[in-house]
Amino acid sequence: MSDASDVTKAAVVTPVRVVIAICLIAPFVAMLWVGSYAKTDPVFIGIPFFYWYQMLWVLISTALTVTAYQLWERDQRARKARSTTGGAQR
Template sequence: MTQQPHDRARTGGSDPRWRLSPTKIVVAVLLLIGIVVPLLVGTYARVEPRFLGFPFFYWYQLLWVFIAAGLCGLSYVLLKRERATFERQHRSTTSGDAR
């Protein structure tokens, strides 16, 4: 049975899926890296080295598009794995309940 919004209010938001976990901290750090590093102008404010004739600025920023996409995908996989683990544990603890 799924929890209704009014049920969540009564439990005080004690749903373990909303608790901070090491996986969620890692995901936050990964996403922050993908956002903050491309904004650090000092890392790319130069022309050399060139790659296929493109100045460093262009290919570096384009490289971060792919890196950020990879970080987002990795974050998704980590959170999906954590949720699957939670559901597996939750099912095993509630399977003994007679309803």
Template sequence: MRILLLLPFVGLLWVPFYNFTEPQLFGFPFFYWYQLAWVPISSLLIWLVYRSQPHDDADNEARR
């Protein structure tokens, strides 16, 4: 699951992939809205990876 965290890096660091003005979305060139779209996508990916990892309860650690 942690490999999902590489998707934003690959998607955003390869600038020639999205260095275009068309198609526009609400007047924003593709260059800008593509980058802005990665903000919620990255948050969702981080949440998915976080939820997939096992966590120890703080209460259980204090009792040991």
């Protein structure tokens, strides 16, 4: 029976989890929407927009993934602290 309650607790949607989801989904949306960056102008240091936009998203994706991971770890620590103190009231 405790397994069922653990599943119920894990399925809670919180604002932090929504931010985590947005951080992880944003790079996919940006890269799958090819029409938004399938052009050559503006050129940045001689590199067409198509290429430097994608390379910029490599850096942005890294930052967003790190942010999502840190938010997830903080959320898990807070949930564990609430469950050990018995303060899991909603």
